[in-house]
Amino acid sequence: MEEYKLPELPYAYNALEPYIDEATMRLHHTKHHQAYVNGLNAALKKLKEAQEKGDFSSIQPILRQIAFHGSGHTMHCIFWSVMCPPQKSKEPTSGKLHSQIVKDFGSMESFKKTFSEAAKAVEGxxxxxxxxxxIGKRLLVLQAENHQKLVVQGSVPILVLDVWEHAYYLKYQNNRAAYVDGWWNVVNWQEVERRFEVVKNGLG
Ligand SMILES: [Fe+2]
Known part of the structure; x- marks a missing residue:
């Protein structure tokens, strides 16, 4: 069985300064994300052992771990990819993603306000x-508690913002709102547009 691995970041640990500091990025990637990769591999190993023994008495907690650590891994992979140095972040004013956002949220400003308020209001x-x-062929703003709860099944994330305290506490302490507001400066819109076009074409 091939193990999951921690991906390299597509930029240096200090590349998102001043909005996300180097120390936070280093810890977040090498410790927190690595822990989800390890947890996912460990849970998959336990499932394999259960299959080999024919003993499924622990399948419920094993699958719970796969959902948590698996989503922790995939969400962090997306998170790293949809950020870039502030000088490269360019919000779209036209194009397919921009049109879809205007269609589903009224305007770019309305979408950003909705997404920011969702981020600030995540419980825990x-x-x-x-x-x-x-299915409905539309964009949704969602909150995910932990990594995997409250999502709409079948929907594919194209832009995600980590609001776990580990993502901002060193620099922003308890001021999640300042972190969220600053984060818009490091969104890699090109990658968000690429993800949108891939999933829209791929899934109808
Ligand atoms: Fe995180």
């Missing part, structure tokens, strides 16, 4: 998510 640890929902 979690994420704000912009996802493509392929």
């Amino acid at each position: 640890n979690g994420w704000a998510v912009l996802a493509w929902e392929p």
Whole structure:
């Protein structure tokens, strides 16, 4: 069985300064994300052992661990990819993603306000998510508690914001709102547009 691995960041640990500091990025990537990778591999190993023994008495907690650590891994992979140095962040004013955002939220400003308020209001640890929902063919703003709760099944995240305290506490302490407001300066809109076009074309 091939193990999951921690991906390299597509930029240096200090690349998102001053909005996300180097120390936070280093800890977040090498400790927190690594822990989800390890947890996912460990849970998959336990499931394999259960299959080999034919003993499924622990399947419920094992699958719970796969959901938590698996989502922790995938959400962090997306998170790193949808950020970039502030000088490279360019919010779209036209194009397919921009049109879809205007269609579903009224305007770019209205979308950003909705997403920011969702991020600030996550109860405890979690994420704000912009996802493509392929049945209704529309974008949804969602909150994910922990990594995997409250999501709409079948929808695919195209932009995610980590609001676990580990993502901002060193620099912002308890001021999550300042972190969320600053974070818009490091959004890699090109990658968000790429993800949107892939999932929209791929899933209808
Ligand atoms: Fe995180």
